Amino acid sequence: MAILPVLVTPNPILRRKATLVSVVDVHIKKLLKDLEETMVAEDGIGLAAPQVGVSKRVLVMDVPANMTIDGEEMEGVDADQNLYRMVNPEIIWVSDELSTCQEGCLSVPGQYASVTRPEKVRIRYLNEKGIVCETEFNHLQAACVQHEMDHLDGKLFVDYLSSMKREILLRKAQRVER
Numbered sequence: 050m051a052i053l054p055v056l057v058t059p060n061p062i063l064r065r066k067a068t069l070v071s072v073v074d075v076h077i078k079k080l081l082k083d084l085e086e087t088m089v090a091e092d093g094i095g096l097a098a099p100q101v102g103v104s105k106r107v108l109v110m111d112v113p114a115n116m117t118i119d120g121e122e123m124e125g126v127d128a129d130q131n132l133y134r135m136v137n138p139e140i141i142w143v144s145d146e147l148s149t150c151q152e153g154c155l156s157v158p159g160q161y162a163s164v165t166r167p168e169k170v171r172i173r174y175l176n177e178k179g180i181v182c183e184t185e186f187n188h189l190q191a192a193c194v195q196h197e198m199d200h201l202d203g204k205l206f207v208d209y210l211s212s213m214k215r216e217i218l219l220r221k222a223q224r225v226e227r
């Protein structure tokens with residue numbers, strides 16, 4: 050495994066649409082492991098392959114299932130399944146209900162903003178064994194998986210803001226020392 054450098058805005062790879070993975074082979078398995086190790090090293094809760102310069106539809110996320118969007122722990126929710134490794138994820142259902150979460154991004158260092166997204170989503174993806182899985186997410190996991198999937202389409206959380214606020218945050222992010 051390896052810790053990879055995380056690209057920051059305005060790197061053009063972050064704005065590229067990532068390509069589908071044809072088969073979950075040893076290279077993709079290594080990429081998943083590297084993403085996981087880099088996410089842990091960077092103290093992130095999710096990381097998408099374009100953020101380490103690999104324009105493929107691959108992501109990892111590690112958010113406790115019992116975590117609300119405000120980062121509070123909920124009682125009575127199983128927190129065991131936290132780590133997800135996804136290849137070619139697609140959103141197959143979203144709830145009508147929306148929720149607003151304070152988001153940040155390793156590729157937009159030091160900047161945070163409120164983003165409103167569907168509260169629940171169902172995602173179909175291949176896991177690290179190449180098996181088709183379907184999982185419904187809510188709370189912070191739902192916000193995180195949507196944020197990471199945006200990276201696969203070259204989208205950053207600041208794109209949900211007004212153009213003026215977006216420009217300010219992107220400019221500030223470029224001045225942050227990493």
Ligand SMILES: [Zn+2]
Nearest residue numbers: 153154155156
């Ligand atoms: Zn991000």
